[in-house]
Amino acid sequence: MIEVSNLHKSFGDVEVLKGISTTFEKGKTNLIIGQSGSGKTVFLKCLLGLFNYEKGSIAYDGKIFAKLTEDEKRNIRAEIGMVFQGSALFDSMTIAENVMFPLKMFTKQSKSEMEDRVNFVLKRVNLETAHNKMPSEASGGMQKRVAIARAIVNNPKYLFCDEPNSGLDPKTAIVIDNLIQEITDEYQITTVINSHDMNSVMEIGEKIVFLRNGLKAWEGSNKTIFKTDNEVVTDFVYSSNLFKKVRKMYIEENE
């Protein structure tokens, strides 16, 4: 579990996160949603320890990050897996080498132990025959699966994904969302996903934090998001014409 309390983050005079408090639960896909520029990526980078913040705290399973020693901070970082926006694979490495990279960085495993683990996670994301391909030879959906395999290769306790299905067709996007949710449940990871995609909200929004202008405007789940009359949320949810039409039909049918 990750507990965030009163988090403030500024760049110069501009305050981007204005006091956010929430919790992200273990074994669940926790979604951060909100419009472009609302602060999702900045928030995720604070959770990753890539950004310092002026005020507030982040606790990883009860350990407040800012109060830890450098060694303890390093231990937490080693327990984090990350899927970056756009996959961010190393172009000059094969798929297997990409996935092995964190093992080389963070562990002292033997070559054969690392190979076994790479085989295991590539199989887990249904890429058992792609080891020797280069990223440029893989489709967008395959690249995302490689990025997921690389993010989980170290058995992370925490998994962060920034727009993991951006640029994918809707069907492949759902496959990727479901894969992340299955892995989260299977290994009881605390997963936090940035998204502005209503499909993801419906599929895997077990816990949803809605950001607006650097503040938490609402939180709930995919079971409650359609019941709220919080205007900020309904504006976002029904910004898609499809949802507007479905809602209109629903209201007419029930009149």
Ligand SMILES: Nc1ncnc2c1ncn2[C@@H]1O[C@H](COP(=O)(O)OP(=O)(O)OP(=O)(O)O)[C@@H](O)[C@H]1O
């Ligand atoms: N390194 C930085 N320096 C200065 N300002 C920044 C920096 N990174 C982000 N910002 C600002 O913080 C605000 C929030 O940006 P952020 O990238 O978190 O939005 P987002 O919700 O992830 O948007 P999107 O959906 O487009 O990815 C923006 O106004 C942005 O310009």
Ligand SMILES: [Mg+2]
């Ligand atoms: Mg972003």
